[in-house]
Amino acid sequence: MAAHILVVEPDPAIRQLLELNLTSAGHEAASCLDAESALVLMEYSLPEMLLLEWDLPGQTGEALIRRLRAQARTRELPIIMVSGRAGEHDKILALESGADDYLTKPFNPRELLARMGAVLRRRVPHVSSETVQMAGLRLDPGTQRVIAGSRQVALGPVEFRLLNFLMHHPERVHTRSQLLDKVWGRHAVLDERTVDTHVGRLRSALQPSGHQEHIETVRGTGYRFVAWNARADWSGAA
Numbered sequence: 425m426a427a428h429i430l431v432v433e434p435d436p437a438i439r440q441l442l443e444l445n446l447t448s449a450g451h452e453a454a455s456c457l458d459a460e461s462a463l464v465l466m467e468y469s470l471p472e473m474l475l476l477e478w479d480l481p482g483q484t485g486e487a488l489i490r491r492l493r494a495q496a497r498t499r500e501l502p503i504i505m506v507s508g509r510a511g512e513h514d515k516i517l518a519l520e521s522g523a524d525d526y527l528t529k530p531f532n533p534r535e536l537l538a539r540m541g542a543v544l545r546r547r548v549p550h551v552s553s554e555t556v557q558m559a560g561l562r563l564d565p566g567t568q569r570v571i572a573g574s575r576q577v578a579l580g581p582v583e584f585r586l587l588n589f590l591m592h593h594p595e596r597v598h599t600r601s602q603l604l605d606k607v608w609g610r611h612a613v614l615d616e617r618t619v620d621t622h623v624g625r626l627r628s629a630l631q632p633s634g635h636q637e638h639i640e641t642v643r644g645t646g647y648r649f650v651a652w653n654a655r656a657d658w659s660g661a662a
Contacts, residue, residue, distance in 0.1 A: 427452070428454070429474075485518075486505075492522070503522065504527060505525070524543045590649035594651050
């Protein structure tokens with residue numbers, strides 16, 4: 425499950441290692457070195473997961489977790505503490521403060537990715553892991569790929585989840601509020617116009633193959649995926 429991850433880590437070498445492993449696994453990664461910078465970044469864009477060190481300049485990672493859990497907008501934000509502190513007391517305190525998991529440095533990147541996947545499955549809305557093929561589009565959650573005819577479509581994590589949900593529920597109309605719940609999750613505190621923005625990005629990515637017409641706007645209600653349209657029947661294109 426690809427996601428947008430914010431890394432809060434003061435050590436540049438570890439920060440670079442985390443970003444490299446995250447992007448190699450298909451995630452989008454941003455980073456900063458302290459709690460204050462993290463709060464500024466989250467004001468503009470809320471990540472889908474936070475990875476942070478305990479020992480940060482200024483406000484500690486543990487204090488940042490408590491602050492985030494006290495706010496409605498970030499109360500359900502998935503958080504994993506990746507810290508050099510290995511004491512049992514530190515782990516317990518971090519979890520009691522609201523961390524979803526705790527990983528001690530040095531860490532195995534594969535273990536971190538596995539723990540992230542487990543937390544995201546609990547926190548982020550479930551979308552189908554089954555490959556779906558219709559209207560000349562083939563979407564494979566296992567490889568995070570969308571194929572239009574013989575061409576691969578480049579999608580961001582949110583656009584991929586949005587298309588995944590719509591294709592697994594074809595012809596049904598979904599309101600913007602429903603899409604926020606199903607694609608972003610019930611913890612997301614976002615304006616419904618966010619849905620319009622990502623639908624626009626999804627359509628732009630599908631436009632070269634003509635498949636943007638399968639993402640239909642239902643005036644006054646929301647959106648749906650139509651398996652066939654008047655211009656073309658793409659069912660034999662894949």
